[in-house]
Amino acid sequence: MNHAEKTEDGRQGGKRGEMIAVCSAKGGVGRTALTVNLAVALTKKNIKVSVLDGNFQFGDIALALDLHPTFTIKDVVEDIESMDPFALSGFLIHHSSGVKVLAAPERPEFADLIKPGVIDRACDLLTAQHDCLIVDTGTGLQEQTLQFIEKADQIFILTTLEMTAIKNTRLMLETLEVLGYREKIQLVINRSTMESVIKASDVSDILGFETSIFVPNEYQLVSQSLNIGIPFVSNHARTDLAKAVFKMAEQLISRREISVFMPKPNTFLQRLFTKHSTAP
Numbered sequence: 001m002n003h004a005e006k007t008e009d010g011r012q013g014g015k016r017g018e019m020i021a022v023c024s025a026k027g028g029v030g031r032t033a034l035t036v037n038l039a040v041a042l043t044k045k046n047i048k049v050s051v052l053d054g055n056f057q058f059g060d061i062a063l064a065l066d067l068h069p070t071f072t073i074k075d076v077v078e079d080i081e082s083m084d085p086f087a088l089s090g091f092l093i094h095h096s097s098g099v100k101v102l103a104a105p106e107r108p109e110f111a112d113l114i115k116p117g118v119i120d121r122a123c124d125l126l127t128a129q130h131d132c133l134i135v136d137t138g139t140g141l142q143e144q145t146l147q148f149i150e151k152a153d154q155i156f157i158l159t160t161l162e163m164t165a166i167k168n169t170r171l172m173l174e175t176l177e178v179l180g181y182r183e184k185i186q187l188v189i190n191r192s193t194m195e196s197v198i199k200a201s202d203v204s205d206i207l208g209f210e211t212s213i214f215v216p217n218e219y220q221l222v223s224q225s226l227n228i229g230i231p232f233v234s235n236h237a238r239t240d241l242a243k244a245v246f247k248m249a250e251q252l253i254s255r256r257e258i259s260v261f262m263p264k265p266n267t268f269l270q271r272l273f274t275k276h277s278t279a280p
């Protein structure tokens with residue numbers, strides 16, 4: 001990479017990384033497990049990845065990667081307006097895979113300190129310096145999560161096949177559709193091989209949403225991985241579970257090659273112009 005071509009952000013030509021928000025209507029469906037494994041899977045494919053633990057009250061990303069954060073997002077609250085990406089990088093925790101983590105505050109009462117301006121700036125600085133930013137969000141549609149959803153290029157909505165998860169996922173999808181986010185959503189069926197009256201193949205019909213991402217049910221592998229803080233894509237890379245995550249990583253990379261290396265159009269006029277200029 002020619003250093004002279006870089007912008008002050010440290011990325012070539014001011015290109016901006018892809019932002020992915022990992023969300024779910026119900027807690028405990030696998031957002032954290034998916035976030036860390038997808039992040040490491042992308043890193044293995046030479047993608048520069050950062051993870052923001054956006055579950056500000058009860059974030060588990062550091063634990064899931066066996067990291068001991070010296071800094072968290074709370075430490076950047078005061079100065080973030082004046083920070084550049086290099087200054088922020090001093091607050092990121094480095095995982096041995098290469099993934100950089102901006103950790104959640106150490107205590108739930110600090111979550112309210114993370115105001116919209118901080119979230120906005122932190123995401124912008126992280127996408128300025130990494131090819132991909134993955135945000136593990138809180139459960140449901142709370143305000144901070146909605147902000148991540150709005151900023152994200154892609155939204156992964158995770159569900160399992162449990163009735164309560166499906167019912168709430170349906171409500172979440174309907175709400176996000178009304179808000180105009182349907183195009184950005186990818187539905188992920190986690191634990192897709194679990195015993196359930198609802199079959200994975202029926203979910204698309206039930207939710208009225210095309211589903212192409214299925215992650216198998218491997219409780220022992222996933223819970224052990226979370227407990228010891230080693231992502232399963234690292235030490236169980238040949239399992240069907242890991243292969244499902246590598247497949248997601250590959251899909252993301254192929255989409256990214258088409259879209260992300262273009263500056264993001266912000267305004268309606270810019271979007272219109274982009275459409276016209278790419279028309280055959």
Ligand SMILES: Nc1ncnc2c1ncn2[C@@H]1O[C@H](COP(=O)(O)OP(=O)(O)OP(=O)(O)O)[C@@H](O)[C@H]1O
Nearest residue numbers: 027028029030031032033191216217218219222223
């Ligand atoms: N593919 C899977 N197969 C089997 N078990 C899984 C799978 N994915 C996640 N789990 C299990 O589900 C539980 C919750 O996982 P995880 O902590 O990643 O979910 P979460 O959505 O981040 O939860 P929270 O709402 O607490 O943040 C863990 O016990 C984990 O082992």
Ligand SMILES: [Mg+2]
Nearest residue numbers: 031032055060
């Ligand atoms: Mg979690």
